[in-house]
Amino acid sequence: MAPRQLQSLYKDLQRAFDARPSDLKKCGLLLAQLKARALIGLIETGLLLPNGEASLNDMVIARDILEIGAFWSIRAKDIPSFDRYFSQLHTFYTDYRSSLPPSKREFPLRGLNLIRLLTQNRIADFHATLESLPLPADEIGVNPYIRHPVNLERWLMEGSYSKVWNAREEAPAEEYKFFVDSLMGTIRNEIASCEEAAYESLPIKDAATLLFFTSQSELLREDGKSM
Amino acid sequence: MANVETTKKDEEKALSPTAEIKLNVTLIDRAVVELEPRFTHRVLRSLTALRKRTDDKVLRSAIEENYPAGVYYALNLYRAVIKTITGADRAMDVDSAAETTTTTPAQSKPSSDPVPEVEIYLRLLIIHYLHTSKENYAKSVQLSKETVDKMQSLNRRSMDPIAAKVWFAVERSFELGGELADARPLFLAAQRTAALRHDDDTHASLINRLLRSYLHYSLYDQADKLISKTTFPTSASNPQFARYHYFLGRIKAVQLNYSAAHTNLQQAIRRAPSAKTAPGFYQAVHKLFVVVEMLMGDIPDRSIFRRPVLEKALGAYFDIVKAVRTGSLSEFQATLTKHAAQFDADKTYTLIVRLRQNVIKTGIRRLSLSYSRISLRDICLKLNLDSEEDAEYIVGKAIRDGVIEGRIIHEKGWMECEGRKNGYGPEAMRYPLDAHRKELAAAQGARERERELAKEIQEGDLDDDDGGLGDF
Numbered sequence: 001m002a003p004r005q006l007q008s009l010y011k012d013l014q015r016a017f018d019a020r021p022s023d024l025k026k027c028g029l030l031l032a033q034l035k036a037r038a039l040i041g042l043i044e045t046g047l048l049l050p051n052g053e054a055s056l057n058d059m060v061i062a063r064d065i066l067e068i069g070a071f072w073s074i075r076a077k078d079i080p081s082f083d084r085y086f087s088q089l090h091t092f093y094t095d096y097r098s099s100l101p102p103s104k105r106e107f108p109l110r111g112l113n114l115i116r117l118l119t120q121n122r123i124a125d126f127h128a129t130l131e132s133l134p135l136p137a138d139e140i141g142v143n144p145y146i147r148h149p150v151n152l153e154r155w156l157m158e159g160s161y162s163k164v165w166n167a168r169e170e171a172p173a174e175e176y177k178f179f180v181d182s183l184m185g186t187i188r189n190e191i192a193s194c195e196e197a198a199y200e201s202l203p204i205k206d207a208a209t210l211l212f213f214t215s216q217s218e219l220l221r222e223d224g225k226s227m
Numbered sequence: 228m229a230n231v232e233t234t235k236k237d238e239e240k241a242l243s244p245t246a247e248i249k250l251n252v253t254l255i256d257r258a259v260v261e262l263e264p265r266f267t268h269r270v271l272r273s274l275t276a277l278r279k280r281t282d283d284k285v286l287r288s289a290i291e292e293n294y295p296a297g298v299y300y301a302l303n304l305y306r307a308v309i310k311t312i313t314g315a316d317r318a319m320d321v322d323s324a325a326e327t328t329t330t331t332p333a334q335s336k337p338s339s340d341p342v343p344e345v346e347i348y349l350r351l352l353i354i355h356y357l358h359t360s361k362e363n364y365a366k367s368v369q370l371s372k373e374t375v376d377k378m379q380s381l382n383r384r385s386m387d388p389i390a391a392k393v394w395f396a397v398e399r400s401f402e403l404g405g406e407l408a409d410a411r412p413l414f415l416a417a418q419r420t421a422a423l424r425h426d427d428d429t430h431a432s433l434i435n436r437l438l439r440s441y442l443h444y445s446l447y448d449q450a451d452k453l454i455s456k457t458t459f460p461t462s463a464s465n466p467q468f469a470r471y472h473y474f475l476g477r478i479k480a481v482q483l484n485y486s487a488a489h490t491n492l493q494q495a496i497r498r499a500p501s502a503k504t505a506p507g508f509y510q511a512v513h514k515l516f517v518v519v520e521m522l523m524g525d526i527p528d529r530s531i532f533r534r535p536v537l538e539k540a541l542g543a544y545f546d547i548v549k550a551v552r553t554g555s556l557s558e559f560q561a562t563l564t565k566h567a568a569q570f571d572a573d574k575t576y577t578l579i580v581r582l583r584q585n586v587i588k589t590g591i592r593r594l595s596l597s598y599s600r601i602s603l604r605d606i607c608l609k610l611n612l613d614s615e616e617d618a619e620y621i622v623g624k625a626i627r628d629g630v631i632e633g634r635i636i637h638e639k640g641w642m643e644c645e646g647r648k649n650g651y652g653p654e655a656m657r658y659p660l661d662a663h664r665k666e667l668a669a670a671q672g673a674r675e676r677e678r679e680l681a682k683e684i685q686e687g688d689l690d691d692d693d694g695g696l697g698d699f
Binding site (some may be wrong): 037046072123124128130131133136153154157158159161162163177190194195196197198199200202203206210 | 251310445446447448481482483484546571577581583584587610613614616617618620621622623624625627633634636637638
């Protein structure tokens with residue numbers, strides 16, 4: 001694929017993505033096009049599976065395209081697609097760490113991957129991924145994108161569910177909220193089973209509060225679902 | 228042979244390094260000619276002590292003595308060792324160069340020519356010597372690469388024990404002089420060859436080198452894959468096994484498989500060389516062992532921390548044990564911050580952070596045993612939790628998980644428990660052995676083990692000699 005076509009499609013993609021609100025449909029179309037033509041072209045020129053001969057600039061563009069793709073997947077709520085993009089990005093982040101200039105989307109995406117593992121309850125993989133982060137241990141608490149999922153995991157394990165609920169608002173990026181929302185379903189199940197064991201009796205009003213529902217009717221609706 | 232006998236008598240007084248090298252060379256020669264690997268092993272046993280006593284003079288004279296002047300490949304060894312070429316040396320250089328042009332490169336082996344194993348052995352000594360000074364690191368990498376190529380091309384079983392040691396030296400070279408990751412392709416290729424050639428020593432050594440290299444860069448996934456795709460040779464030596472089990476223990480611990488990690492680390496301790504010969508390894512294994520025990524819910528035996536070789540090294544870990552025992556989050560956090568740098572260096576920091584939950588669990592258990600009724604507010608204060616809300620959720624979870632038995636009375640805002648259990652409650656009936664243990668976390672630890680045991684029974688993983696279930 002001619003480099004100029006690649007460049008112009010890439011610019012279109014950036015514009016569509018950065019527009020407020022993001023033009024998701026257009027992004028989707030462009031990404032499909034890019035994937036079909038550019039990424040095949042990338043594979044041809046060896047960029048997608050880089051073998052060190054591709055030019056630095058092309059690699060940066062390839063990485064950018066994949067990153068935009070990853071973010072777009074979350075906004076379009078297509079999580080398997082996010083998984084695919086992220087695993088492709090992984091090579092860029094690990095093996096080419098030293099040759100490429102750092103990307104400012106790297107840590108947000110790594111953090112999103114961590115939360116993704118949490119929602120699937122893949123705790124072992126969560127910890128293994130955490131260990132392999134290129135950050136010294138004391139910086140994990142400082143980087144906001146990583147600190148968020150790390151804290152979430154800790155609170156979930158401890159049982160500090162109210163902290164998880166409050167963390168919703170403090171997400172370091174829009175896309176995090178999506179995953180925290182899906183965690184809430186899991187959390188509510190957890191809280192419900194704890195309540196079953198720990199309380200002999202509990203007024204419905206209080207149960208609703210503990211489950212972070214704003215009204216009793218919500219609680220009854222959810223109850224109906226889980227029954 | 229008489230030569231060897233008399234030199235053996237000389238061993239009574241300390242041999243000069245040069246003389247020792249010469250003796251070793253003779254032994255290696257004999258080992259190859261008579262197919263007696265035990266001589267090679269004897270030579271290698273003295274390696275650690277010997278390499279500390281060699282310097283460039285010793286090496287130079289060793290090369291000269293063992294290679295009659297003018298042999299081509301001796302020159303490469305020669306050049307590796309010479310730091311500055313003085314005038315006299317240059318003359319010697321020129322002389323040898325002149326001679327090599329006249330001798331035919333195609334080896335017509337005179338009987339005094341030493342076997343290739345000797346060359347590799349000398350290279351090994353040189354590489355170790357080059358490790359001793361920074362300016363030689365790059366050279367050591369270069370020499371390592373050359374040596375590896377040579378070893379691979381000579382497919383000699385008699386070389387195997389020396390080869391295993393060389394790989395260790397190669398790893399050091401890359402670690403000191405270059406990027407450890409660059410050595411990985413070498414290791415991988417050699418590992419496949421060693422497996423094919425049934426070179427067990429080298430194979431074991433290489434698997435360990437690879438695992439160490441992966442863990443150095445925290446590539447736990449790849450390390451896991453390597454383990455599943457290779458079989459560690461059963462005939463490997465104990466030190467190799469010890470290392471292997473240590474690496475396995477670390478990987479399993481990261482993957483939250485604490486009971487497997489525990490078993491592996493116990494094996495590592497069993498097979499490790501004594502604390503006197505290898506204190507560093509002994510300490511490293513025990514550090515990890517102690518953390519894994521805590522993660523399983525047990526409190527490590529206090530006597531471990533009093534052993535002389537471990538007392539100082541494990542000091543920070545003992546502080547963590549104390550914090551976990553008392554269930555005090557503030558003490559835990561303080562200890563963690565105080566020793567953060569050491570834990571990071573030991574690569575145990577992330578594992579220790581996971582102990583937070585254990586601290587809270589212990590804290591809640593203590594409270595439930597001491598109070599028949601306690602307000603959520605007091606729980607929050609005593610455990611250093613951030614809010615009453617948190618306390619309520621955490622206690623609820625603890626009750627559901629079976630950490631404590633009790634009830635929350637939401638409207639009154641307190642927790643009620645059964646109060647002190649006497650020693651003959653249902654827990655003791657199930658675990659008669661544990662009745663002796665006075666440690667607070669004992670029952671909880673036993674419960675967790677029982678859960679794991681039940682899981683293992685389900686998965687059919689129990690070994691035959693585990694626990695004596697009475698079946699035959």
